[in-house]
Amino acid sequence: MTTSVPPKLTVVWFKRDLRLQDHEPLHHAVSVATDKGYPVLPLYLFEPDIMADPHHSERHWRFVWQSLLAMQRTLQAAGGELHVSYDNAVAFFRRLIAAHPHIEVVSYAETGLHCTFERDKQLSALFNRHDINWREFPYAGVQRGITHRRTWHQRWQQLMAQPALSTDLHHPHWYVNKSMVNRVPGDIAARLHQPDDSKQPGGEHHAHKLLASFLTDRHTHYHRNISSPLASFNSCSRLSPYLAWGNISLRQVYQALNSAGSKRPRSLSAFASRLHWHCHFIQKFESECEQEFRAVNHAYKHFPYRDDDKVEADLAAWKTGTTGIPMVDACMRCVNHTGYLNFRMRAMLVSFLTHYLLIDWRLGVQHLARQFLDFEPGIHYPQFQMQAGVTGTNTLRIYNPVKQAEDNDPDGSFIRQWVPEIAHLPNEELFAPWLIPPLTHMAMEQPVPERYLHPVAQPDEAITRHRGLLWNWRKRDDVKREARRILHRHSIPASQVKPNR
Ligand SMILES: Cc1cc2nc3c(=O)[nH]c(=O)nc-3n(C[C@H](O)[C@H](O)[C@H](O)COP(=O)(O)OP(=O)(O)OC[C@H]3O[C@@H](n4cnc5c(N)ncnc54)[C@H](O)[C@@H]3O)c2cc1C
Incomplete structure (x- = not known):
């Protein structure tokens, strides 16, 4: 007597890949699972533990929410449903397995934070116990477990040149369980449904529209305006939020760029x-x-960052854009409000936090x-460390906020927009109000707020104090030794990187 084995449920678990085209796990599920007669269950989990992690804010989850609504509309038009739950992954899958012991899971491999790594370890153990296959597809050429980068660039180029995957969403047998379609508690859903100040709504179509507008005309002044806080x-x-949350794939962007013409202008290169x-x-x-917790150059472990009673207050001023340095405050207020900064x-x-205030980058x-x-x-940590100068491999770049204002906001419009309390100052006083002579200040009709006369640190004085320490640390033998290790591990041989067209 033969017992019939129920068809496997193929779960496509979306995380930071919120799109329905050029999506390898979904494409795999639709083409392979459907041929075998397996139903396909598209899934997103709002995981309370991940949402509570201090790297995240509601701004992120609103973007995710908008992206999911767009995916849901497209899936429903094709007869499917995206199942969205508010649950930690292990608890969710444990329940799913109890109801459907025959499942397989496909997703992208996540280069995430410690919290997602720990979750993945627990999940792998659960899946192993139940003999469940979890197939993780590599993300955009990022490889797990490699120890050098000798062939990395070549493989990346090959991947980008392959045709983007086009998935027929009308093809599969979608699994639909109405009781699981939306299990996000009403109060959380209502909060996530609010628009965000960022003015960049999530969703695949927004990503493609933005890309098209950039490639047709917005790119013209890319190179010239890239450092201007307003024009950028x-x-x-x-495109960065759309790439970070996966509304568009790197390959889709790369190929749209290539199809824009064989002779690329400098801006597009x-x-x-x-x-x-x-x-x-x-x-x-x-x-x-481990870069989430310590400098990639281990010799920075003992770098003597400040440890005095004023650190907390200076850090709070940096975070809230109230340092008294106009360009620093304008930038911080801008990013706090809009979610973007070039x-x-x-x-x-x-640089201001770590070189001028000498505060530990981790804070x-x-x-x-x-x-x-x-x-x-994956971008934030290495970039943050690079700009903090704790890699030992890159040139130490100390960005003077007064010079940055003069070079990149020469007419002061950006500062006036975000620091209106000093908008009345003429340009020669706007960028460094603490230099206004006392007699001039006394004669002013509208006085300068105290904060801008006595900033948390005067840039020239602070950097004169710290420059020696910052540069001398780089000359230490242990820093140089570590720098050699880092270059060996992470750098791509120059022979691999062809100049961009
Ligand atoms: C301290 C610090 C933290 C950063 N954190 C992030 C982050 O969390 N997420 C993020 O996407 N970018 C980050 N960046 C890199 C960069 O600032 C942004 O990618 C860029 O400003 C986004 O704007 P855009 O999409 O208009 O970029 P464009 O200039 O139009 O570039 C196109 C895309 O290329 C990628 N890119 C651009 N510049 C860089 C870069 N320097 N390093 C790596 N990739 C780059 C991004 O995906 C970007 O969307 C950080 C930079 C610094 C200095």
Whole structure:
């Protein structure tokens, strides 16, 4: 007598890959599982433990929520349902397995934080106990367990050149369980449903629209405006949240860029390099994820950051944009409010924290993660450390906030927008109000707020005090030894990287 084995339920678990096209796990489920007659269950989990992690803020979950609504509309039009639950993954899968012992799970491998790594370990143990196959597909050329980067670039190029996967969503036998479709508690759903100040709504179609507008005309001044805190809002691609949460794949962007023409203008070549950096940085974090807790260059373990009674107050001023340095405050208020800041201004905020205030980079890294709508652990940590100067491999870049204001906000509009209390100052006083002579200040009709006369640190004085320490530390033997190790482990041989077209 033969017993019939029920068909396996194929669970497609979406995480930071919130799209329905060029999605390898979904494509696999639709093509392979459907051929075998397995029903497909698309799943997203709002995991309370991950949501409570201090790197995340409601801004992120609202973007996720918007992305899911867009996916749900498309799936429903094809006869499917996205199942969304508010549950820790282990608890959810334990219940699912009790109801459906025959499942397999497909997802992208996540280069995540300690909290997602721990969750994955528990989940693997659960799946092993139940003999459940969890297939994780590599994300955009990022490889697990590699010890060098000798062939990495070549493989990345090959992957980007392969055709993007087009999935017929009308094809599969969708699993639909109405009681599981939306299990997000009403109060949480209502909060997530609120629009965010970022003005960048989540969803696949928004990503593609933004990409098209960048490639057709917005890119023209990309190179010129990339460091301007105001102009970059329009001249940069602004694709980062869509890439970070997976509304669009790196390959879709790369191929759209290539189809824009064989002779790339300089602006688009610069953009192409950054797409490569995106994966290069995530690979660094994948290969050494302890970077969440310590400097990649271990010799910075004992770097003498400040430990005095004023650290807490200075850190709070940095986080709230109330340091008394106009450009620093404008940038922090801007990112706190909008979720976006261009590369140079992010770097300047980190430099101000670590080089001018001499505060440990680890005390600021989570604050900016919560603010950036595009928070991507694999880029954020290596970039934060690089700008803090704790890698020992990159040139130490100390960004003077007064010079940054003069160079990148020469007419002061950005500062006036975000620091209105000093908007009345003429340009020659706006960037460094503490230099206004007392007699001039006394004669002013509208006085300068105290904070801008006595900032937390005067940039020139502070850097004169700290420069020697910062540069001398780099010359230590242990820093150099570590730098050699890092280069060996993470750098791509120059012969591998062809110049961008
Ligand atoms: C301290 C610090 C923290 C950062 N944290 C993040 C983060 O959490 N998430 C994030 O996506 N970027 C991060 N960046 C990198 C960079 O600032 C943003 O990717 C960029 O400003 C996003 O704007 P855009 O999409 O208009 O970029 P564009 O200039 O249009 O670039 C296109 C894409 O390339 C990638 N990219 C651009 N610059 C870099 C870079 N320097 N390193 C790696 N990838 C890059 C991004 O995916 C970006 O969307 C950080 C930079 C610094 C200095």
